[in-house]
Amino acid sequence: MNTSKNNSLETSLQPAARGLAPVVSASVQHPFRELVWGRVLEFCREPEAVFWVYGFPVLMVLALGIAFRSEPVEELTVDVVSHECAAEYGLILSASPSLEAGVFDLETAMNRLRSGRCDLAVVISMDPDSSNDSVARDNQPVDHAAINVSEIDASAIAFAPRSTDQFEFRFDPTSPQSVLARDRANDLLQRAAGRRDLVPTTDRLQQEPGSRYIDFLIPGLLGLSLMGGGLWGVGFVTVEMRIRKLLKRFLATPMSKSQFLLSIMVSRMLFMVPEVLLLVFFARIVFGVRVFGSPLALAFLILFGSVMFSGIGLLIASRAKTLEAVSGILNLIMMPMWIGSGVFFSRERYPDAMQPFLRALPLTPLVDALRGVMLEGQTLLGTWQELVILAAWGLVSFGLALRFFRWS
Amino acid sequence: MNSHTPAIACHQLVKSYPGRPPTLAVRGIDLVVERGECFGMLGPNGAGKTTTIEILEGLLEPTSGDVEVLGLKWKSDQRRLREQIGVSLQETRLSEKLTVRETICLFRSFYAKGLDPWAALDLVGLREKAAARVGQVSGGERQRLAVATAIVGWPELVFLDEPTTGLDPQSRRQIWDIVEAFKSQGRTVVLTTHYMDEAERLCDRLAIVDSGKIIATGTPTDLIHSLGGAHMVEVSGNRAEDFSLPIDLLSRLPSVKSVSVRDGVASLLTASPHIVLPPLVAALEQEGYRLTRLTTRQASLDDVFVQLSGRHLNEPVVVA
Numbered sequence: 001m002n003t004s005k006n007n008s009l010e011t012s013l014q015p016a017a018r019g020l021a022p023v024v025s026a027s028v029q030h031p032f033r034e035l036v037w038g039r040v041l042e043f044c045r046e047p048e049a050v051f052w053v054y055g056f057p058v059l060m061v062l063a064l065g066i067a068f069r070s071e072p073v074e075e076l077t078v079d080v081v082s083h084e085c086a087a088e089y090g091l092i093l094s095a096s097p098s099l100e101a102g103v104f105d106l107e108t109a110m111n112r113l114r115s116g117r118c119d120l121a122v123v124i125s126m127d128p129d130s131s132n133d134s135v136a137r138d139n140q141p142v143d144h145a146a147i148n149v150s151e152i153d154a155s156a157i158a159f160a161p162r163s164t165d166q167f168e169f170r171f172d173p174t175s176p177q178s179v180l181a182r183d184r185a186n187d188l189l190q191r192a193a194g195r196r197d198l199v200p201t202t203d204r205l206q207q208e209p210g211s212r213y214i215d216f217l218i219p220g221l222l223g224l225s226l227m228g229g230g231l232w233g234v235g236f237v238t239v240e241m242r243i244r245k246l247l248k249r250f251l252a253t254p255m256s257k258s259q260f261l262l263s264i265m266v267s268r269m270l271f272m273v274p275e276v277l278l279l280v281f282f283a284r285i286v287f288g289v290r291v292f293g294s295p296l297a298l299a300f301l302i303l304f305g306s307v308m309f310s311g312i313g314l315l316i317a318s319r320a321k322t323l324e325a326v327s328g329i330l331n332l333i334m335m336p337m338w339i340g341s342g343v344f345f346s347r348e349r350y351p352d353a354m355q356p357f358l359r360a361l362p363l364t365p366l367v368d369a370l371r372g373v374m375l376e377g378q379t380l381l382g383t384w385q386e387l388v389i390l391a392a393w394g395l396v397s398f399g400l401a402l403r404f405f406r407w408s
Numbered sequence: 409m410n411s412h413t414p415a416i417a418c419h420q421l422v423k424s425y426p427g428r429p430p431t432l433a434v435r436g437i438d439l440v441v442e443r444g445e446c447f448g449m450l451g452p453n454g455a456g457k458t459t460t461i462e463i464l465e466g467l468l469e470p471t472s473g474d475v476e477v478l479g480l481k482w483k484s485d486q487r488r489l490r491e492q493i494g495v496s497l498q499e500t501r502l503s504e505k506l507t508v509r510e511t512i513c514l515f516r517s518f519y520a521k522g523l524d525p526w527a528a529l530d531l532v533g534l535r536e537k538a539a540a541r542v543g544q545v546s547g548g549e550r551q552r553l554a555v556a557t558a559i560v561g562w563p564e565l566v567f568l569d570e571p572t573t574g575l576d577p578q579s580r581r582q583i584w585d586i587v588e589a590f591k592s593q594g595r596t597v598v599l600t601t602h603y604m605d606e607a608e609r610l611c612d613r614l615a616i617v618d619s620g621k622i623i624a625t626g627t628p629t630d631l632i633h634s635l636g637g638a639h640m641v642e643v644s645g646n647r648a649e650d651f652s653l654p655i656d657l658l659s660r661l662p663s664v665k666s667v668s669v670r671d672g673v674a675s676l677l678t679a680s681p682h683i684v685l686p687p688l689v690a691a692l693e694q695e696g697y698r699l700t701r702l703t704t705r706q707a708s709l710d711d712v713f714v715q716l717s718g719r720h721l722n723e724p725v726v727v728a
Binding site: 022023024025026029030031033034035038041042045046244245246248249250251252253254255408 | 466491518
């Protein structure tokens with residue numbers, strides 16, 4: 001060796017480099033374990049990825065849970081249009097806990113109705129045939145200013161609607177709130193005027209966990225996490241490795257290809273376990289969301305869904321050569337599932353003709369099955385149709401991915 | 409496997425990429441690499457070196473031609489072959505978030521037999537960097553790690569595609585030492601390079617590649633001697649405003665084998681510079697030239713390449 005060169009390496013190179021044969025030994029570590037472990041380490045050392053995987057779903061549950069927290073139907077607002085007895089009628093209406101009445105002149109009331117600040121306007125007019133009766137009343141005319149009638153003690157005033165008064169309801173027939181307000185107001189007025197119910201009815205309030213919006217939402221978000229994790233986690237990572245020529249480098253070793261693809265899916269599942277537990281426990285602790293079905297069935301569904309979406313992720317990533325291409329495809333594929341698979345609202349809102357298409361989306365059967373197990377306490381057997389669709393998606397996409405996968 | 413078979417034998421390799429017109433990256437390459445030698449493919453960028461080496465590595469299918477590596481064929485013995493060869497690609501970005509040691513352990517796990525990860529790190533002088541993340545070590549260290557991943561399975565044959573491209577001189581010498589240490593264990597090395605100093609220093613035999621073909625094969629010394637002389641005399645000068653040198657005159661000088669002119673410098677190939685120099689200086693003076701430069705140096709592989717292709721090694725290939 002030339003003495004003038006490599007002064008630094010001369011000291012750092014160990015005996016092997018100076019002519020002693022290094023020891024060759026048989027393998028100790030299993031490649032599959034090393035591949036999975038490598039992915040796990042990479043993931044844990046990527047703070048952004050950890051946030052998106054774990055922080056994002058929790059933030060979403062929190063935000064949606066707060067926005068749609070289960071409260072009794074909010075009070076309906078009824079405007080009574082100025083009339084000499086407007087305040088009295090307002091009191092009759094306010095007797096119901098779900099109605100809030102105020103008195104306004106006609107123009108203001110109409111404006112409020114149009115802009116949605118009130119749900120119903122009641123216009124009172126006198127029957128022209130019996131105009132004399134009104135003079136007999138000793139009540140004071142009501143000031144035009146809005147009166148909060150609820151502040152007056154309702155029981156202190158006994159007032160019955162006069163048969164000479166006519167009531168006109170003005171409301172928006174397309175608004176459920178408006179229609180409800182109209183029916184309530186009508187009921188209250190009729191009863192105050194003496195109408196009697198003919199059959200006894202009782203109300204029993206159903207408000208236990210399992211029937212609230214948050215209960216509907218959690219299985220949907222669980223499905224959404226599995227989809228995002230599977231598609232992004234597998235698709236993006238794989239394309240990135242292809243761009244870095246790491247796939248090609250791996251191909252140049254004796255590494256088993258199927259073990260490699262499997263390691264990507266399995267490592268993805270490992271990240272998912274804490275993610276899902278976090279979501280389920282968070283929902284349980286903060287919103288009291290319960291799982292009615294067997295936890296084992298739920299775990300199976302989660303695993304099943306995760307594998308299926310990993311397969312689809314792999315298929316999407318099997319040819320893509322740039323991150324832009326794979327992001328585009330991923331967004332395109334996820335978009336219909338975000339809105340059509342019943343994550344945030346029931347897919348029954350879409351026309352019947354669309355239902356077969358929606359059912360065929362991979363997220364739909366997963367969310368349906370998750371809801372079945374979590375909310376209705378179904379067994380896996382009860383969700384077999386969904387499982388068949390999921391399995392079909394998983395098998396077909398994984399098979400195609402294996403066939404078309406490009407290593408360089 | 410018969411250990412008397414050559415490490416590599418390929419015959420009439422052709423690789424064309426589809427397109428209009430199709431690109432012929434490799435146009436009929438024949439190669440034999442013996443066991444235990446360091447064989448280099450020297451050529452400018454775009455000459456087809458990488459395509460050729462990737463065919464030999466079993467990563468690309470040749471359009472036509474036969475390849476045998478260690479007496480085995482890629483089609484039938486892929487798995488056995490992968491266990492016995494090591495590969496370092498031209499550019500691989502290893503996972504930056506893994507440490508140097510984790511990376512070596514990962515690659516080691518792919519091979520049924522091989523070095524202890526620490527031994528591999530010692531071999532490339534990276535023991536001190538074992539705990540550093542790949543993303544945080546220098547370019548030279550990363551390249552040494554790439555070489556370590558190629559030899560961690562302690563292969564019979566290792567392929568290194570442009571192992572020192574883009575590295576500083578110190579890092580290049582470190583890679584050379586590793587290659588020499590590996591070769592000294594009786595292993596075979598095939599490398600590509602466009603640096604003639606690297607080829608001269610490391611390679612027992614060379615194939616000079618240009619435009620998808622091998623234009624010369626031999627030991628570096630043989631190739632240089634094939635020029636007909638081992639020395640170059642370089643001269644430039646001018647006569648008033650005339651900067652062109654009298655080529656005819658120069659080539660008639662005693663002992664001059666050939667003359668080439670480039671950028672106003674005439675290069676005279678000769679076996680004996682001491683015979684050329686006195687008449688050269690006298691002749692130019694007589695013609696009224698003022699000498700601006702006169703040097704002699706050893707002929708290099710670049711001169712061989714110039715002789716064969718009319719271009720320098722570091723000149724990019726101009727696509728017609």
